[in-house]
Amino acid sequence: MNANPAESATGGDAVIADGLTKRFGTFTAVDRLSMRIARGEVMGFIGPNGAGKSTSIRMLCGLVEPSEGRASVAGFDVGSQSQEVREHIGYMSQKFSLYGDLTVRENLRFFAGIYRVPAGELAGRMEYAVSMAGLEGQENTRVATLAGGWKQRLALGCAILHRPPVLFLDEPTSGVEPEARRRFWDLIHDLAANGVTTLVSTHYMDEAEYCNRIALIDRGKLVAMGSPSELRQRGLGGALYELECSPLGAALEALHGAPGILEAAIFGDRLHVVVESGAAGAPALAERLRGHGIAVGTIRPTLPTLEDVFVHLVARGLETRTIG
Amino acid sequence: MSPRRLFAMVYKEALQILRDPRSLAIALVMPLMQMGLLGYGVSLDIKHVPICVYDQENSQLTRAIVSRFDAADWFSTVRTLHDQAGVRRAIDAGECIAAVVIPVDFSRTLAATGGATIQAVFDATDVNTSNIAQGYLQGVIAEVNAGIEARWFAAHGGQPSGIGQIDLQPGTWFNETLDSRNFIIPGVVAVILALIGAQLTSLTISREWERGTMEQLISTPVTALEVMLGKLIPYFAVGMIDAAVCLALAVFWFDVPFRGNLLTLFVATALFSLVVLGIGYLISVRIRSQLAASQIALLVTLLPTTLLSGYTFPIDQMPRVIQAITLVVYPRYYVTILRGIFLKASTLLDLWQPLLGMIVFAILIVWLASRAFHKRLD
Ligand SMILES: Nc1ncnc2c1ncn2[C@@H]1O[C@H](COP(=O)(O)OP(=O)(O)O)[C@@H](O)[C@H]1O
Numbered sequence: 001m002n003a004n005p006a007e008s009a010t011g012g013d014a015v016i017a018d019g020l021t022k023r024f025g026t027f028t029a030v031d032r033l034s035m036r037i038a039r040g041e042v043m044g045f046i047g048p049n050g051a052g053k054s055t056s057i058r059m060l061c062g063l064v065e066p067s068e069g070r071a072s073v074a075g076f077d078v079g080s081q082s083q084e085v086r087e088h089i090g091y092m093s094q095k096f097s098l099y100g101d102l103t104v105r106e107n108l109r110f111f112a113g114i115y116r117v118p119a120g121e122l123a124g125r126m127e128y129a130v131s132m133a134g135l136e137g138q139e140n141t142r143v144a145t146l147a148g149g150w151k152q153r154l155a156l157g158c159a160i161l162h163r164p165p166v167l168f169l170d171e172p173t174s175g176v177e178p179e180a181r182r183r184f185w186d187l188i189h190d191l192a193a194n195g196v197t198t199l200v201s202t203h204y205m206d207e208a209e210y211c212n213r214i215a216l217i218d219r220g221k222l223v224a225m226g227s228p229s230e231l232r233q234r235g236l237g238g239a240l241y242e243l244e245c246s247p248l249g250a251a252l253e254a255l256h257g258a259p260g261i262l263e264a265a266i267f268g269d270r271l272h273v274v275v276e277s278g279a280a281g282a283p284a285l286a287e288r289l290r291g292h293g294i295a296v297g298t299i300r301p302t303l304p305t306l307e308d309v310f311v312h313l314v315a316r317g318l319e320t321r322t323i324g
Numbered sequence: 325m326s327p328r329r330l331f332a333m334v335y336k337e338a339l340q341i342l343r344d345p346r347s348l349a350i351a352l353v354m355p356l357m358q359m360g361l362l363g364y365g366v367s368l369d370i371k372h373v374p375i376c377v378y379d380q381e382n383s384q385l386t387r388a389i390v391s392r393f394d395a396a397d398w399f400s401t402v403r404t405l406h407d408q409a410g411v412r413r414a415i416d417a418g419e420c421i422a423a424v425v426i427p428v429d430f431s432r433t434l435a436a437t438g439g440a441t442i443q444a445v446f447d448a449t450d451v452n453t454s455n456i457a458q459g460y461l462q463g464v465i466a467e468v469n470a471g472i473e474a475r476w477f478a479a480h481g482g483q484p485s486g487i488g489q490i491d492l493q494p495g496t497w498f499n500e501t502l503d504s505r506n507f508i509i510p511g512v513v514a515v516i517l518a519l520i521g522a523q524l525t526s527l528t529i530s531r532e533w534e535r536g537t538m539e540q541l542i543s544t545p546v547t548a549l550e551v552m553l554g555k556l557i558p559y560f561a562v563g564m565i566d567a568a569v570c571l572a573l574a575v576f577w578f579d580v581p582f583r584g585n586l587l588t589l590f591v592a593t594a595l596f597s598l599v600v601l602g603i604g605y606l607i608s609v610r611i612r613s614q615l616a617a618s619q620i621a622l623l624v625t626l627l628p629t630t631l632l633s634g635y636t637f638p639i640d641q642m643p644r645v646i647q648a649i650t651l652v653v654y655p656r657y658y659v660t661i662l663r664g665i666f667l668k669a670s671t672l673l674d675l676w677q678p679l680l681g682m683i684v685f686a687i688l689i690v691w692l693a694s695r696a697f698h699k700r701l702d
C-alpha cells in the first residue's frame with residue numbers, strides 16, 4: 001500500500017467529491033455536490049434538517065451508493081476501493097451507535113479488533129481514547145448508562161483508534177450540552193493539528209465558526225463554501241452597512257430598487273443595506289437618503305452573521321428556482 | 325477474511341448473548357419447556373397405513389379375511405407377499421408399517437380348536453404408527469370374528485354356535501418396548517432445534533439495525549463474511565448446547581433408547597444447526613425489524629418441521645404430491661437421521677441419503693447467507 005496515498009493521488013486533497021448525487025425515487029436528496037477538502041482541514045457541513053448532510057457523508061463513506069458522481073477519500077476511489085476507504089476513515093453516524101450493552105472497554109476493544117490495531121499499541125491507544133473521552137475509572141461501565149457528552153466522546157475515541165487520516169462526523173454534538181460541545185470541538189482541533197482531515201456536519205450555526213471552511217447546503221444543493229470570515233464578507237454579494245436614520249419606512253422605500261443597492265431591510269431600529277461591491281459606499285448612500293428628506297445618523301460597515309448569510313443565500317436559491 | 329476481525333465479532337456477539345435476557349431465555353429455557361410440552365402431549369389419528377399380507381394358506385376363508393383388510397379405510401396399499409423374507413424386506417424398505425402373516429394351517433386350526441392366530445409384524449422404528457396400525461388390525465379382526473367366520477362355518481357345515489376366535493399375535497422387531505414416545509421424541513428434538521436456532525439468529529442483524537449500531541459497523545473494514553461468521557459461530561455453540569440438552573433429556577428423562585453412535589449424531593446435529601441458524605440469519609439480513617424477523621423465522625421453521633418433517637405425520641402416509649414436497653423440507657432429513665440413530669443404530673453410511681440431503685441444504689443456506697448481507701444502507 002502506498003505510504004501516503006492521499007498526497008500522491010490527489011495532490012493533497014483528502015476528500016474529493018465530484019458531482020455526487022443521490023436520488024430516492026424521484027426525490028433528489030443530494031444534487032451534484034462537488035467539493036475538495038485539503039489535508040488537515042476542518043470542513044463544516046452546515047444546513048437545516050433534511051438538507052442532505054447525512055446522505056452526502058454516507059456517500060463519501062461508501063455506505064450509500066451515489067446515483068451519480070464519484071468521490072475519492074484519502075486517495076481511494078469510494079466506488080471501487082471501498083475496503084481501502086473504510087480502513088482510512090473514522091465515522092460517527094448521526095445516531096449514537098456504540099454497543100450500549102457492552103462496557104466502555106469492551107466497545108473500544110471491539111473496534112480495535114475490527115480495525116486491527118496492532119497488538120503492541122492496543123493498550124496505549126485504548127488508554128488514550130479513555131482519557132480523551134474523560135472516562136478514566138469508568139472503563140467497566142455499560143455504555144448505555146453514560147451521559148450524552150461522554151457517549152459522543154467515546155464514539156469519537158472508537159472512530160479514531162486506528163488513526164484514520166480522514167474523519168466523518170455526522171452531527172456529533174447534537175443533543176449535547178454547550179460545555180460538552182466545546183470540549184468536543186477542542187478534540188477535533190487537536191486531531192486537525194495532527195493532520196487529520198475532518199468533515200463535520202452540524203445544524204448549530206455557532207459551531208460554524210470553529211471550522212476552517214464551511215459548506216452551506218440546502219435542499220441537497222451546495223449554496224456556498226468558504227471560510228467563515230470569507231462567507232461573512234462576501235456571502236451577501238456586497239458590502240453590508242448598518243445605518244441609523246428616520247423615518248425607517250421611508251428610507252426603506254427610497255432604497256428599494258435603487259441602482260447599486262442589492263438589499264435593504266429593517267433591523268431593529270436600524271437599517272441593514274447591502275451595497276453592490278464596487279459601487280460607491282457610505283457617502284453615496286447618505287446622499288441618496290438625504291435627497292429623499294430623510295435624516296441620516298451614523299453609517300458604518302458591518303459584517304453579517306453566518307446565519308444572515310445562510311438565510312440570504314437560501315432565499316436567493318428559492319428565487320432563482322422559482323424564476324428558472 | 326481476517327482472524328483478528330472475526331474474533332472481535334465473535335467475542336462481541338458472545339458478550340451480547342450473555343447480556344441479553346431475551347436471547348438467553350430463548351437459548352436456555354425454551355428447549356426445556358418445549359421438550360416437556362411436545363414430549364408429552366401427543367396423540368395421533370392416522371389413516372391409510374400401508375400394510376402387507378403374507379397369506380400362507382391362501383384359501384377361501386383367508387382370502388375373505390384379506391379382502392376385509394383391503395376394504396378397511398384405515399389401510400392404504402395392501403400388498404401381497406409370498407415368503408417370510410419378503411415380509412422383512414418390505415418393512416426394511418419402508419413399504420409397509422405392518423405385515424400380516426396368516427399361517428398355512430389357519431383354517432384347520434380354527435376348525436379344530438375354535439381359535440387361530442394371525443401374526444402381525446410391525447416396523448418398530450415408527451412405533452407410533454405401528455401402535456395405531458395394531459389397533460386398526462385388531463379392529464378388522466374383530467369384524468372378521470363377528471362376520472366372515474360365521475358364514476364360513478355355515479358353508480362348511482360347522483357349528484356356528486361354537487364361535488371360534490381369531491387372535492392377533494403381534495411381534496415386533498428392533499424395539500421391544502413399543503412406546504410411541506420413542507418415535508416422537510427424536511422428532512421433537514428436531515422441532516425444538518429448528519425453532520430456537522432460527523429464532524436466535526433472526527434477531528442478530530435486525531437488532532443492529534434497530535439500535536443503529538449497524539451503520540457504524542458497516543463503516544468499518546469488517547467484511548460481510550466476517551459479519552456472517554461472527555454472528556453464526558457463537559449461536560452455533562448455543563445451538564449445540566441446546567441439542568445436547570434436548571438429546572440428553574430424550575435419553576435420560578424420556579428413556580428413548582440410544583442405539584447409534586455419538587459421532588453420527590454430532591455430524592447430523594451440526595449440519596442441522598448450521599441450516600437453521602443460516603435460515604434465521606438470512607431472514608435477519610432481509611427484515612430490519614426484530615419483531616417481524618422473529619415472526620417470519622417462527623413461520624418458516626414451525627410449519628415445515630411440525631407438518632412436513634415426518635415428526636408427527638409419517639411421510640409415507642402423505643399424499644404423493646406432499647411427499648415430493650417434503651424432499652425440500654430440510655427437517656425431514658434430520659428427523660430421519662435421528663430416528664435412525666436412536667432406534668436402528670444406523671451408522672453414517674446407512675444414513676448417507678438423508679445426510680446428503682442435509683449437506684446440500686447446509687451448503688445452499690450458507691452460500692445464500694454469505695451473499696445476502698451488503699455493507700450498504702440502501
Ligand atoms: N433512505 C432514504 N429514503 C428516502 N429518503 C431519504 C432517505 N434518506 C434520506 N432521505 C431524505 O433525504 C433528505 C436528506 O436527508 P439527510 O441527508 O438525512 O439530511 P440531513 O442529514 O441534512 O438532515 C431528507 O429529506 C430525507 O427525508
Ligand SMILES: [Mg+2]
Nearest residue numbers: 053054055094
Ligand atoms: Mg443528518
